[in-house]
Amino acid sequence: MTRKQCSVMSATIVGVKAIPVSVEVAITSGIPGFAIVGMPDAAIQEARERIRSAIKACGYTMPREKVVVNLAPGSLRKTGSGFDLPIAVALLVATGQIEPSIVSDALVVGELSLEGGVRPIPGMLAYLLCARDLGVKLLCPHSDVACFPDDSNNDIVVLRHLGAFSTGEFEHPCSTCGLMLAIEPDYADIGGHEFEKRAMQIAAAGNHGVLLMGPPGSGKTMLASRLPSILPPLSEREIMETACVHSVAGEDVSAILRGVRPFRSPHHSATMAGLVGGGSVIRPGELTLAHNGVLFLDELGEFSGHVLQSIRQPLESGRITITRANGNVEMPARFMLVAASNPCPCGYFGDEKISCTCSPARVSDYQNRIGGPLIDRIDICLDVWRSDYEDVVSSGSSLDSATLREGVLAGREFAYERWRRSDAPLAVSTHDMLRACMMEGETERFFKGMAEAHILSGRGIMRVLSVARTIADIEQSVRVTDDHIAEAFSLRVRSQIGAAA
Structure with a gap:
């Protein structure tokens, strides 16, 4: 079998900053399995079941070969469920089910539901600032980044469902969010x-x-x-x-x-x-x-x-x-x-x-x-x-x-x-x-x-x-x-x- 692999940019929160992480997926011959390495926490290890279910629910095919996911750098501890989406995207690109150009210049983050819905996670603004520092767009679920008070919305691509990679139903958040003014004590x-x-x-x-x-x-x-x-x-x-x-x-x-x-x-x-x-x-x-x-x-x-x-x-x-x-x-x-x-x-x-x-x-x-x-x-x-x-x-x-x-x-x-x-x-x-x-x-x-x-x-x-x-x-x-x-x-x-x- 020909080795299939893909790398997608993501990030993890350390303190109050988002630190870049490379999500590397390799599909090789061997005993079928799904392994995640690179100091992941329990939430990332549990992503395997969410990703399997979401991929199947969206009409994609989960590979039957051995899947290895590496979160680099390996010395940095990674936390949170925000790696669901980048791992799923890297797996789909590696198997040729979506075009690599979609995520070639994007930092990807988001949690997946069992039906393929993409959910926001804490720290979305930190991920946006990280993507801006890297000079790439942010591919993420709809969240508070849509209300960020500058022109960075041009660098945000919103998707609400993993199936959007097939249908092309991506969104760009508007620059206004209609925030309500609150009455302050006087x-x-x-x-x-x-x-x-x-x-x-x-x-x-x-x-x-x-x-x-x-x-x-x-x-x-x-x-x-x-x-x-x-x-x-x-x-x-x-x-x-x-x-x-x-x-x-x-x-x-x-x-x-x-x-x-x-x-x-x-x-x-x-x-x-x-x-x-x-x-x-x-x-x-x-x-x-x-x-x-x-x-x-x-x-x-x-x-x-x-x-x-x-x-x-x-x-x-x-x-x-x-x-x-x-x-x-x-x-x-x-x-x-x-x-x-x-x-x-x-x-x-x-x-x-x-x-x-x-x-x-x-x-x-x-x-x-x-x-x-x-x-x-x-x-x-x-x-x-x-x-x-x-x-x-x-x-x-x-x-x-x-x-x-x-x-x-x-x-x-x-x-x-x-x-x-x-x-x-x-x-x-x-x-x-x-x-x-x-x-x-x-x-x-x-x-x-x-x-x-x-x-x-x-x-x-x-x-x-x-x-x-x-x-x-x-x-x-x-x-x-x-x-x-x-x-x-x-x-x-x-x-x-x-x-x-």
């Missing part, structure tokens, strides 16, 4: 809390981390959940990055494709793998899913201590590196951290109207669960108290998201223009930050006195300067003044509620 819904809203505006303008501490019902969660409504929309590059991450995780990407920044709020029982990412097959965690958006940790004191401390390094570097025996996987994690916590186990430490039932030792232990190193990396610490009755019933007449967003956008634009006009690099050191603040002599002495009085660490000094610079940007001021410094300290130094920590 800060106008919160009565009172004008100081806290101002703080959230400053945080949004400078991507500063925020810790909200206060008794139950004081509005911490409402303040945090409305933060996306004042953030600028995602840029095209950020949409690409963020949608790819969520696509790999099997999450809905419709809001991201509209430019809405992600808002992730994991439960306090989350494990380290759930928060940071990992698993036997490495998948993104909540920190990566919050990339270019907001990570909200409610009930911060209830999180496991070692889980909380795992956030510290990503906060500094903006990425997560997971190390395994066979190598490292790096995933993006540039997010804005917003955390909320009760001040004690009963929740009423420092409350003027409800007495706290916790001992000083219990209050201190509860607040110390968060840990000083993590708090030192948070720029803004706020004590949040319950609003009065008049403030609650007047919600809708206070500061709204549209007004706050104007200040955020103006501050970011001013900061960008200020940086563009200067020859200074991004402020990554104390010297660079002092240069960016352009403080006069009296202001610098005032800042030095405040820093010494509050015993700020080197990182704390940088955080206060950064917040002060953001406040000045919102007010369109080239120089940081005493008022900016004073407001920055009022947002940094924990007061009555934090006195026990």
Whole structure:
């Protein structure tokens, strides 16, 4: 018998990226069988039965000879059911049942049903980016790639059934997907809390981390959940990055494709793998899913201590590196951290109207669960108290998201223009930050006195300067003044509620 063989391009997901894989099929003489080699997982091994059934259901013929499928490179572990379609296509090309030209310049991915239907799999946007990097088109099932916000739809060929190779019923997705706009929560819904809203505006303008501490019902969660409504929309590059991450995780990407920044709020029982990412097959965690958006940790004191401390390094570097025996996987994690916590186990430490039932030792232990190193990396610490009755019933007449967003956008634009006009690099050191603040002599002495009085660490000094610079940007001021410094300290130094920590 003449040896028959074919090679088709495909890919596998590693972390949040699609890595190219060559699917090689050889049909030779020998004992009939169907073997898949090249470090496939269980889902790929099970593809043999799906492929047999789908080929027969579509009127094709399954070869009776020995079939060997090799997934190259053999040293890379392959996962997922997305290899169903490329293996079936390579087998049909090798046996001469479909034309090789159809898949000669295509990256093929998709899961097969027993009747030959082609189903989407998680990570379709990652496969699209991989195909673009290789300079080939993507042959895939209908999925969220049809809504990708650029002209890449010209490089996508959609098929809904394996029989399309015989009938020629291929589709090209349209460039518009008719995404529905969702109504976002608005800060106008919160009565009172004008100081806290101002703080959230400053945080949004400078991507500063925020810790909200206060008794139950004081509005911490409402303040945090409305933060996306004042953030600028995602840029095209950020949409690409963020949608790819969520696509790999099997999450809905419709809001991201509209430019809405992600808002992730994991439960306090989350494990380290759930928060940071990992698993036997490495998948993104909540920190990566919050990339270019907001990570909200409610009930911060209830999180496991070692889980909380795992956030510290990503906060500094903006990425997560997971190390395994066979190598490292790096995933993006540039997010804005917003955390909320009760001040004690009963929740009423420092409350003027409800007495706290916790001992000083219990209050201190509860607040110390968060840990000083993590708090030192948070720029803004706020004590949040319950609003009065008049403030609650007047919600809708206070500061709204549209007004706050104007200040955020103006501050970011001013900061960008200020940086563009200067020859200074991004402020990554104390010297660079002092240069960016352009403080006069009296202001610098005032800042030095405040820093010494509050015993700020080197990182704390940088955080206060950064917040002060953001406040000045919102007010369109080239120089940081005493008022900016004073407001920055009022947002940094924990007061009555934090006195026990």
